[in-house]
Amino acid sequence: MKRVLILGGGFGGIATARRLKQKLANDVDVILVDRRDYFMVGFRKSWALVGESTLEAGQKPLESLSRIGVDVRRATIEATHPQEKSALVDGERIQADALVVALGAELNTSAVPGFDEHAFNVYDANDIPRAAKALSDFQGGRLVIGIFGAPYKCPPAPYEMALMIRDRFKARGVKASIEAFTPQPMSLPVLGQAGCDLIESRLAENGIDFYPNHKATAIEAGEVVFANKRMPFDLLLGVPPHRPPAVVRESGLVGESGWVEVNKRTLETSFADVYAIGDVTQIMLANGKPLPKAGLFAEQMGETVAERIASKFAGEEPVATFKGEGGCYLEVGGGKAMLVQGRFLVEPEPEVSLAEATTGFMDEKRSFETQRLMEWFG
Numbered sequence: 001m002k003r004v005l006i007l008g009g010g011f012g013g014i015a016t017a018r019r020l021k022q023k024l025a026n027d028v029d030v031i032l033v034d035r036r037d038y039f040m041v042g043f044r045k046s047w048a049l050v051g052e053s054t055l056e057a058g059q060k061p062l063e064s065l066s067r068i069g070v071d072v073r074r075a076t077i078e079a080t081h082p083q084e085k086s087a088l089v090d091g092e093r094i095q096a097d098a099l100v101v102a103l104g105a106e107l108n109t110s111a112v113p114g115f116d117e118h119a120f121n122v123y124d125a126n127d128i129p130r131a132a133k134a135l136s137d138f139q140g141g142r143l144v145i146g147i148f149g150a151p152y153k154c155p156p157a158p159y160e161m162a163l164m165i166r167d168r169f170k171a172r173g174v175k176a177s178i179e180a181f182t183p184q185p186m187s188l189p190v191l192g193q194a195g196c197d198l199i200e201s202r203l204a205e206n207g208i209d210f211y212p213n214h215k216a217t218a219i220e221a222g223e224v225v226f227a228n229k230r231m232p233f234d235l236l237l238g239v240p241p242h243r244p245p246a247v248v249r250e251s252g253l254v255g256e257s258g259w260v261e262v263n264k265r266t267l268e269t270s271f272a273d274v275y276a277i278g279d280v281t282q283i284m285l286a287n288g289k290p291l292p293k294a295g296l297f298a299e300q301m302g303e304t305v306a307e308r309i310a311s312k313f314a315g316e317e318p319v320a321t322f323k324g325e326g327g328c329y330l331e332v333g334g335g336k337a338m339l340v341q342g343r344f345l346v347e348p349e350p351e352v353s354l355a356e357a358t359t360g361f362m363d364e365k366r367s368f369e370t371q372r373l374m375e376w377f378g
Contacts, residue, residue: 002028002313005094007077007087008102009034009062011295012278014376015302016100017070023310031071031096033089037062039376040125041369042154042295046331048128049237050164051136055125058369060377067378077103080251082271087247098273098309101253101260102302105153105242105279105293112148112240114219119146119238122161123153134235135165140175141234146224147182148216149241153279153293155188156330156340158239159199166206167333178208179231181224183215190289191340195354202332202357242293244280257282264291264345265321267305275309277301283324286347296326296368327352329365337361 004020006013009032017032044058062072079088085099107123109115120131122145145162162180169176180203186196187203187210203210211231216224219238224231244254253269255261259282262268267275278298283291291297300322307320327341339361342352355361 002098003096004028004030004098004100004309005085005087005096006030006032006100006102007080008104008278008280009036009039009072010102010104010278010298012102012298012302013100014039014062014065015299016102016277016306017065017302018068018376019303019306020310021068021070023306024313026069028310028313029071030069031073031094032062032065033073033075033077033087033094034062035074035076037074041372043157043160043329043331043365044369045122045125045128046157046161046164049122049132049135049161050168051132052164055128058373060373064377077247080247080253082251082253082269082274085271085273097313098275099271100302100305100309101248101269101274101276101280102278102298103245103248103280106245107240108149108243109240111243112216112219112238115148115238115240118219118221119236119240121240122237123157123239131237135168135237138174138176138235141177142232143176143178143235143237144224144231144233145178145180145237145239146216147180147184147239149239150182150184151282151290151293152239152242154295154328155190155292156199156328156338158182159187159203160331161237162203162208163206163332166208178206179211179233180208181211181214181216181231183213185212187212188340190285190292190342190344190350191352191354195340195352198354198356199330199338202338206333242279248280255282257284264324266308266318267301267322273312275305277305283345285344285350287349289350291324291344292328294326294328296328297324300324300326329361329368331362331365332357335359335362337365339364
């Protein structure tokens with residue numbers, strides 16, 4: 001029997017496992033390894049941060065995938081050996097006929113001196129309860145939301161958080177300034193100037209000051225340090241720099257970009273029968289910008305890889321390709337959300353747009369989570 005080893009139980013890993021079982025059923029041994037025992041849609045962190053819901057309300061046990069025949073293992077991946085299509089998992093070497101690396105992006109707080117001491121990491125589910133309490137206790141002053149590196153996953157999220165927090169402050173009668181900064185030249189470069197103008201206008205309309213081209217070098221008590229200025233804060237919510245996990249960086253899979261570079265249509269790496277999907281990869285678009293790191297794309301990549309592996313196991317020529325079509329929602333408060341959508345891999349230029357905020361898009365955002373949790377976990 002053929003075996004597929006999937007490292008990572010996020011959108012991409014789950015989608016790969018499910019599609020393989022749909023295609024090959026009991027003719028394939030699918031092992032999925034993750035250090036966590038649950039799956040959670042990333043944008044739930046924003047809801048938990050502002051007190052709209054809890055993290056736990058959106059968590060489902062990965063073990064539920066065993067009902068469709070997936071061998072789910074909660075374990076530590078100690079090493080990845082792509083040349084052998086194997087990994088060392090809790091001391092056990094697992095060999096496979098195909099290896100899928102879906103380990104996501106690691107939050108590298110150590111890259112910014114003072115981050116751990118002075119900032120709340122709003123991209124770390126473990127730090128969200130602490131950040132939510134600090135936000136709930138905040139009675140006024142200067143709130144700063146900082147993006148400390150790029151690329152980072154779910155690009156609209158920091159701006160979404162700023163708008164949702166402003167909404168909550170209004171409801172509570174909290175008088176506070178909110179500022180957001182990014183090292184990038186505009187809020188969401190993949191959108192182009194017109195789309196970024198819409199987001200930045202929305203921030204301005206809500207009294208949120210936005211600072212592009214601001215690359216922080218350190219954080220000190222009450223101040224973010226830049227090359228030629230300092231930004232005071234009373235409360236700092238930070239998005240730390242991202243990088244691939246150590247077991248990926250040490251595996252020989254990472255290219256000059258610092259990420260795993262793959263064939264953008266087939267998700268193949270430079271190693272035979274080894275694929276990488278989701279946030280651990282970097283796919284460059286025709287305009288020289290990277291494909292956004294988003295759950296929907298990881299899911300689509302996983303399904304593509306599963307189709308290709310299934311065809312290869314069946315002795316057929318794989319034809320499935322990753323289309324890079326879709327998008328994500330940007331919640332703006334007041335029960336509304338914008339929609340960033342596009343055909344990101346088309347040439348000579350990606351076709352990306354931003355739809356104005358509606359309650360319908362907010363309903364779609366909620367359904368995005370609900371549908372997957374129900375379909376994947378029952």
